[in-house]
Amino acid sequence: MRVRASGADRAFAIVVYGLVLAASALALFPMLYVLAISFSTETEYLTRGFYLLPRTFTLEGYLYLMSHPGFMSALRNSVTISVVGTLINIALTTLMAYGLSKTWLRGRKTLHFIVFFTLLFSGGIIPTYLVVQALGLLDSFWAVWLTSAVSAFNAIVMRSFFQAVPIELEESARIDGSGEWRLLFNIIVPLSFPAIATFTLFYLAQNWNTYFSAILYLDNDQMPLQVFLKQMLVEDDPSISNASSVAYHYTPAARMSAIVLTALPLLLIFPFLQRYFNQGVMLGAVKG
Amino acid sequence: MKKTALLMLAVCMAWGVTAGCANKNEDRSAASGSPAGSEGAQTEKVKIDMVIASWKGGGWPDNNHPIIQYIDKKFNVDLQIQWVPNANFVEKLNVIAASGKMPDVIRLDSPALFLKWANQGAFLDLQPYLSQYPTLQKIATPEEWALLNPQGKIYGIPIYETAQNTIYARADWLDKLGIPLPKDDEFTIGKFYEIAKAFATQDPDGNGKPDTYGFSALGNAMNLGMPELQAAFGIANGWKEEGGELIPAQTQSKEWKAYLGFMQKAYQEGVLDKDFVTNTNFNEKYAQGKIGFADMHYQFSRQTTQELQKIAPNAEFARLSPPIGEGGARGNSTPSSGKIKVVLGKDMDDQKRDRILELLDWWVSAEGEDVLKNGIEGVHYRKGADGAYEMTDALKAEGEGRQSLMWNWILRGNTNTFNIYKWSAPEWAQGMEQSIGDARKYPYRNVAEGYLPSSPAYAEKGSTLGDKFLKAVVEIIAGKKPVESIDDAIAEWKSGGGDQIVQEVNAAYKAHS
Amino acid sequence: MAKSYWKRAFPVYLMILPGLLFFIVFKYIPMVGISIAFMAYSPFDGIGGSEWVGLRHFHRLFAEGDFLTLLRNTLMLNLFDVLFFFPAPLLVALLLNEIKAKRFKAAVQTILYAPNFISWVVIVGITILLFATGSGGINQLLAGWGFERLELMTDPSYFRWVWLLQNVWQGAGWGAIIFLAALAAVDPLLYEAAAIDGANRWRMLWHIALPALRSVIVVLLVLRMGHVMDLGFEHIFLLQNSMNQGVSEVFETFVYKVGMTQGDYSYSTAVGLFKSIVGLIMVLFVNRLAKQTGQEGVF
Structure with missing residues (x-):
């Protein structure tokens, strides 16, 4: 909005972006887990519980x-x-x-x-x-x-x-x-x-x-x-x-x-x- | 208003048309059956429809599978198998039945549905023809053939089932803790607890964290996935016989109290897996290497051991006998063959019937087993350079066992090596035979399996009553309720319809014996 | 007048016709099957040949010892759903509508709607992985810090919230799409005029965006009321365990256990019909309410 960027608008924008980013993180987090497992070996999956970054890497599943x-x-x-x-x-x-x-x-x-x-x-x-x-x-x-x-x-x-x-x-x-x-x-x-x-x-x-x-x-x-x-x-x-x-x-x-x-x-x-x-x-x- | 009436009319008319069409189809398929005078001669190709439940992994993607082609050629048939995921199997079957096109061969895993449809005359009575097919007849005892059938009729081929599961223990953990593997005759339930507690408290995996358990359980099954423990406390495997009466486990107050006291303590002391309530199977639980005592069958133990050895090279699940309870009670859960049936639709002509029975007779012969279980030489396996059989790369890629769907999901004979293939290590075949032989030494049966499905009260209320009883059991084990409160659950079970079930089941029992 | 009406209306009727045919052939003709609820239906006798049993299946349903529990559980979950899940996509849409950076908006929206394609088996599986009492990652952290373990999956008092939050997680981003489409129809001139009048973003949201969504909200709400007895079977079934049964048993799971697995179609059809009638009553009620408050309603 080029017309007028008031302080209230800026605060509003910060709230909006904050909320959206938080929601995206929440949505992303379990999906990253799915993605991580899809590249992991079975052993890593069985022993590590919840994780987002695999230590092993395999394309075997794909x-x-x-x-x-x-x-x-x-x-x-x-x-x-x-x-x-x-x-x-x-x-x-x-x-x-x-x-x-x-x-x-x-x-x-x-x-x-x-x-x-x-x-x-x-x-x-x-x-x-x-x-x-x-x-x-x-x-x-x-x-x-x-x-x-x-x-x-x-x-x-x-x-x-x-x-x-x-x-x-x-x-x-x-x-x-x-x-x-x-x-x-x-x-x-x-x-x-x-x-x-x-x-x-x-x-x-x-x-x-x-x-x-x-x-x-x-x-x-x-x-x-x-x-x-x-x-x-x-x-x-x-x-x-x-x-x-x-x-x-x-x-x-x-x-x-x-x-x-x-x-x-x-x-x-x-x-x-x-x-x-x-x-x-x-x-x-x-x-x- | 006029419009609504018009619409109703249209609906009714269209309905008449649909019903008519369905009947016409039926007529046509019946008519295309047998031209007179082609008895026994395999000159005419016969189309055989099978509707079969598929499990994990699903059925074969089409009916051009090499094994189907082999059978098509050998018996001059056109075998059409429709695989339906088990979760939707009953729905699909009902829909097909309603359409008037009953399939020729169905495998029914639900005794209740078998009984209901047998009563409605949906299946072919095999009694008159059975003696002509001796190989097929031999796969079960006369009692097993008779199970769930009215006197003098045989509406289905019994599926062979056997005791397989028993208690296994992490031998490598026992070693580490300096505990000898308990011998058959000294493996009491007290000993079981003592070792389980050591598994839970003495860090057998050596990671310095208190993250191991003595044993786990399933929160969704009445036997909690560990039937051996209930057997040791004298709780019936569903139902037991006493003085000519059938008695349900749900009324065994004294036995439950002893068992629940044991389990509650195990939960409190961290010997029993804290997550047992949400467990629905043990597959990953055991492979994660945090559980000391397991309930598994031989093949499961081998696969899990292999998986575990990637984490702990010495890992080994060793087979034990079931623990001994007070008065020597012990047992491995033993299912009855014949609960699950393969049935034939009643509307087929003689030629088709003969062809199918001929096929099934071959099916359970040694030759049939070879083909249906191992697949086709050159496609699924071949002789390696050293003369030993090995899987082909194609089967390896698809997955070992995927070639045996017809053997394991439709019909199999009464051999105990149903998951052992030509290329399996010889000690697997031996191990499997031996483990099944041992498990059968301690039978722990549900004696009412043949009578339960004929109780209407059981059909209507059995599962909800069972769920409520299980809820009480689980809550007591998890320490939310005192052990004595099981008496309330027993009273609730009886008054909620249990008494009626007991009466009906006993009536069926007495009518039969 | 009549002639010119038909000249104008004919093409319109023609447009409606294919859809109408679909509804008649694939929805209305099969409705004959509702009569199964009043029969002892057997697939071999068919709808024409099965025995009529009147209201027997309804008597059985109302006489079930658990009928009131089932009703309470079903209505409570639906209440949670309408109160907390229904507004979630709206909120997401309004937030996204405020984002002007196009690329960023596209990326965020894709992320938010992606969970819609993750099946319940996986969602429930991950939740158990995180919150299982003993081995759950979160509970191990809590225990490590000396807090009480959270029995999220087994304590019945958490069940409805877990179910609700999983619904929000899976569906909020996806549900927002429809509101975003409605917002896209708002004339940008309105925003410009408001900006010139000195309105801030908050006021614009309140006076332009929300009113533009009003009719969609009403339609969706009325339609939602028709399903006031329905809950997704699979999700609840997966979350169910022995401990939370008292609050998690609903009509769908109940019918599955007593009817479906044994092919008892008459009983499950009767339960379905009962649910439909409750839905119809709710729809008529809410639709009237909407009309009384000056909205257009659905019909």
Whole structure:
């Protein structure tokens, strides 16, 4: 702020930066532990307890995963599920939320309630599975894409974002003779970039975390990363040691590397999307 | 209003359609089964669907695994195994069952679910065919085949289980403290405590810090992960038989008081791991090298010893017999074979049934064991220059044991070397056989295993009642409550539904015997 | 008028249609499955063929000796969550909004949202590593300095706080994203005008940023109320142990133990339906409250 930097503002800034730095340190600290273990030998992990800087160094965990056919195919599956899934999500959600944001639309309240009601009540997995089966979608990514095509939560929140767009914009567009489609794509979407970027990220994360619907609907070779990861992290129940006696042992480095590699893609994507969070400035431009 | 009605209509119609479709699929799969007149001849390829729970590490990524290909070729089948992570197994199985496409082969680890579905007629009765498959029949005793089944029916193939775990001790620590390894007949529970206390207080790892414990325990299991200790105090391994009646451990006031007094003291004196409440397994606990007495099986002890030797070169877990309690009570927890079953879906045609039973008969033969456990020569192992077998690099990279999933996660015979491979050191095979033989000398059984699942009260309340009782046990051990308060927990267990469970379990017991 | 309405409205209905189809096919048709709650459901008989048992499963639920404990534990955890977790992302967003250095802001935001991708197994594992009574790093330090050990993982009085703080740690940065998006829509001219009027940063936050977030906050709060009986299963299950059972047993963990592991779908569906109805009542109540205080509400 070049206008005037008062003492109060400076104090305010110090408080803000202090708090943010403290919060970042707290967030970082356990993650550094995960990172440290991913480069450590098993012996160090077992003997040292909590630490942030490994004394040993090994890439064994990462190399193991990189050469693991299961990991690579899970990664491919996750990317497929996430990219296509998110495109479907964003297209359907944006259209629906925009439609529902029209205050003049008849039946809007009923439609909106139809969406909202699904947040509270659900039929459970068995009937959903039967629907998927009836549509012939089993063992196909479509089952995962379609059963989570729109999140009611995201649609409702996105609608409230669209409702914040000033009504004059719509009025002036209509006077220009633009139809609803042009209005949506030429004015509303560019204006709502922060919202759309946000929900893209939400959907990406949701798709990236696909676990249960993959287990329900997909085949062995279509399993995504989260299934792979969970199977590495799970500890078999000792009371059934007889049942699960394959004494298979993942090193801590391999387990933590899997966590790091699974989280990495979404951490890397964030800075790209973040650019769009600041596009709200355009609003002023349009108005002016 | 009109809209709602319309919607309901649409829903109902669509529902009818879905249900119809599900049935149609069923019909089709049944129809594609057996054309008449191809009896026994392996001319036609048969598709076999298995739905199997997978554990740590998960199943194989696809059904082109060399072992599956081997079986496909040998039996002219198309074997399709669907691995479902154990945590979601029951859900997935229910969903598949609801869809009308019951898989051909399922492994059921839950006796309650087995019983429920067997009662609903979901499984094929194997009784009429079993005698034609002698190898398969031999993997269990008639009692084991009969376990959990109604009279005259056999709805599942029993999975072999055996006593394996016993008490192990850090031999290198005993050495350092100048304590001789206790002999079988002098290893009393008093001796156990004396040594455990020495482990906790005399700095056996020599790091100058009081950071070792005599023994550890698990806070999430009724036997606290150390069943040998409860055995020594005469507490039943779940249930015991006395005078023709089945009696649950939860009512053994006197025994619990003695045991809890022992454990409370151990906790207070730092002999018992202070963190036992949050322990859910021993894997890392033992490998960290802070625990003197361990409850483990042979292979676990070898792996842990290897791991420990990276920290302490002399580390060694030595096998002991279970400690002797008052009146000579001692025991190693002994599970019953047959609690876990491999079942066949009832809707298959004769050809498929025969093919599957033929496959399973081979499966548990010596030849089948060789393939299913060790994998394929040239792919998973090979003969080295010195004539001894060794793992291939590919298997090493994937992990030893990953080739044995079908043997260990689906069905295995009653040999005791289930984790020993062709390339394992010969002393491992010997050690494993011997350790299992020794563990079986001191049977400590839950005699109600075959009857518990038929008690409705147990199904409804058993786990919550058990949790509450365990809570009291743990609180007493950690010194939050006096030992006598176990009587309140016993009273609560009985009045909360325990009495009813006792009655129902005994009724089932008497009906059977 | 009617004709021009349809001309205008038709494309809008068309936009809503694909989403609507999704909800009908994958959400409403399966709702037939709710009837499982009133049946002795068997997967082999199907929804059409299973026996109707009326309200038996609900009677069983309300007659459970622990019903009141379950209700109390569930509501208490949710209360903690709404009171302390719900505002956390808002606070993070407002703080981040005050940071002008772009690179720094991007870095900090990535760090703050990263924990969202660390699974509960790991988070709980690290907490135990640090706070286990005997071997936990923090407790060894405390003991070394002559303090009392903190039985964070086993003393039931800490359970809710541990659960809450782990939630904040994992979710605050991630949850802030949605508020930041709302803040991004604020016209920068407003800030400039306020600055010329001599408003300091604090006043701008109070009079510009917060009002811009009001409608999002209301929507999120109302939606949150619909899940007033839901808590993440996995997180609580991992934190649960024999000692804290009295405060940590909630409907999810209970249903898992008595229903899911045995495939008792009818009972777990009944418990789910009960939770949904409580959620519905809460939503209607809070939505009305919002409307009475002059907010738009969700519907």
